[in-house]
Amino acid sequence: MTPDAHDLPDHPDFLWRNADPKKSYDVVIVGGGGHGLATAYYLAKNHGITNIAVLEKGWLAGGNMARNTTIIRSNYLWDESSGIYESSLKLWETLEQDLDYPILFSQRGVLNLAHNLQDVRDSKRRVYANQLNGIDAEWLEPDEVAKVCPIVNTSPDVRYPVHGATYQPRAGIAKHDYVAWGFARRCDAYGIDLIQNCEVTGIDVSGGRVTGVRTTRGRIAAGKVALAAAGHTSVLAQMVGLRLPLQSHPLQALVSELLEPVHPTVVMSNAVHVYVSQAHKGELVMGAGIDSYNGYGQRGAFHIIERQMAAALELFPVFARAHMLRTWGGIVDTTPDASPIVGLTPVEDLYLNCGWGTGGFKATPGVGWAYAHTIATGEPHDTNAPFTLDRFTTGALVDEHGAAAVAH
Ligand SMILES: Cc1cc2nc3c(=O)[nH]c(=O)nc-3n(C[C@H](O)[C@H](O)[C@H](O)COP(=O)(O)OP(=O)(O)OC[C@H]3O[C@@H](n4cnc5c(N)ncnc54)[C@H](O)[C@@H]3O)c2cc1C
Numbered sequence: 001m002t003p004d005a006h007d008l009p010d011h012p013d014f015l016w017r018n019a020d021p022k023k024s025y026d027v028v029i030v031g032g033g034g035h036g037l038a039t040a041y042y043l044a045k046n047h048g049i050t051n052i053a054v055l056e057k058g059w060l061a062g063g064n065m066a067r068n069t070t071i072i073r074s075n076y077l078w079d080e081s082s083g084i085y086e087s088s089l090k091l092w093e094t095l096e097q098d099l100d101y102p103i104l105f106s107q108r109g110v111l112n113l114a115h116n117l118q119d120v121r122d123s124k125r126r127v128y129a130n131q132l133n134g135i136d137a138e139w140l141e142p143d144e145v146a147k148v149c150p151i152v153n154t155s156p157d158v159r160y161p162v163h164g165a166t167y168q169p170r171a172g173i174a175k176h177d178y179v180a181w182g183f184a185r186r187c188d189a190y191g192i193d194l195i196q197n198c199e200v201t202g203i204d205v206s207g208g209r210v211t212g213v214r215t216t217r218g219r220i221a222a223g224k225v226a227l228a229a230a231g232h233t234s235v236l237a238q239m240v241g242l243r244l245p246l247q248s249h250p251l252q253a254l255v256s257e258l259l260e261p262v263h264p265t266v267v268m269s270n271a272v273h274v275y276v277s278q279a280h281k282g283e284l285v286m287g288a289g290i291d292s293y294n295g296y297g298q299r300g301a302f303h304i305i306e307r308q309m310a311a312a313l314e315l316f317p318v319f320a321r322a323h324m325l326r327t328w329g330g331i332v333d334t335t336p337d338a339s340p341i342v343g344l345t346p347v348e349d350l351y352l353n354c355g356w357g358t359g360g361f362k363a364t365p366g367v368g369w370a371y372a373h374t375i376a377t378g379e380p381h382d383t384n385a386p387f388t389l390d391r392f393t394t395g396a397l398v399d400e401h402g403a404a405a406v407a408h
Helices: 034-047 079-099 117-132 142-148 176-189 230-238 302-315 317-321 361-377
Strands: 024-030 052-055 110-114 138-140 164-168 193-195 200-206 209-215 218-227 247-258 266-269 274-278 283-290 324-334 341-344 350-354
Touching: 024 034, 024 209, 034 052, 034 176, 034 361, 052 218, 079 117, 079 176, 079 361, 110 117, 110 142, 117 138, 117 164, 138 142, 142 164, 176 193, 176 361, 218 230, 218 361, 230 247, 230 324, 230 350, 247 302, 266 302, 274 302, 283 302, 283 324, 302 317, 302 324, 341 361, 350 361
Parallel strands: 024 052, 024 218, 052 193, 110 266, 218 350
Antiparallel strands: 110 164, 138 164, 200 209, 209 218, 247 283, 247 324, 266 274, 274 283, 341 350
16 A cells, blocks of 8 residues: 555755756766766865866766765775775775765775786785885785685685785775765765766867757856866767777675675785675675677676686685675776876866776775866876876876786
């Protein structure tokens, strides 16, 4: 029986207004995911710019922000990456207080397993590089891995023997949708318009300078336009004739039924292609590698799930009787060097934040901060200065394939 309206409790307050577009803004951000929201927030908080619209073609944070496996870490190889990912991790450590909103940030540590001699060498190299950059990173032998995560199969005679692991104790997970809602609520308090169901279909440029966007809800004039559209960035850039070195791939993940706490940390294996943590609620959250084809349908193929489950069971025999509850996919934008592109474009006042591939959730506050600086001042922040678009013509690449944790 359907209850009458008066039988239902009052609807709780919304965390943000459902704004309609105004005719013009100082800054229009395309994409209402974590990066778009964090950028809007830091533009207001750090630079006093509040005449901002965040345009989202679907629902707020319904893209990769709602679909990721929430792993946060900063143990990348190169100094440039340490700069941006560690600045982000530092912001995560105080974000809950800053947003005054629960985000369930849990620094339960991340293990990156090594399964062969080359893995061991690469992993140790990364640990030493991390330590030189002041990042907490340790090399653990198999018996130490078993102490951190007793359910990992560390016996020597398995298909993927664990020869050791890198360990970052300050790494962990957060509740991704709470993070988005926390940013959205603060943006709204600054008067920023968060506009859903508003797809950008064109970008207007006059005299080499961006002047506004065309959308499914009409034209909106803009002093500056900042792209934060993840997998769809190359589609948007194409609107101004900019061809980006991006490939968009499906990336999928899945969760098990709810289980009692069995998994105390986060375990990733690049060689075997699975990464696992246990959500606060109890689901095992498992990710895999990207689906190898390009596409924009937010779903993945079954053979990836099969491989992912086979790998998970080799590493964690204890999961054998767990039931899979649901799977989903996002669209990730990968670059040739597995590092992001954040900064200026050849079009004046048009800015770019993309190429995070499989790993941009962890960068949410850090890149929001740096991107806001870039948009407000017209100059890159120290942390995003190395991540230019023109590195693909100068050759100054930041090759993070080894530390990206998922081959792509
Ligand atoms: C399965 C999976 C697992 C992942 N696991 C991790 C992880 O463990 N750790 C980690 O750090 N990262 C992870 N990632 C990557 C991470 O989710 C992304 O890098 C990050 O969310 C990117 O943030 P974003 O705000 O740029 O993207 P999104 O949240 O995708 O936001 C972009 C938004 O732009 C909107 N948009 C696109 N085109 C238009 C348009 N024309 N007009 C208006 N709006 C538009 C989209 O609808 C979307 O909401 C994972 C991703 C997936 C898919």
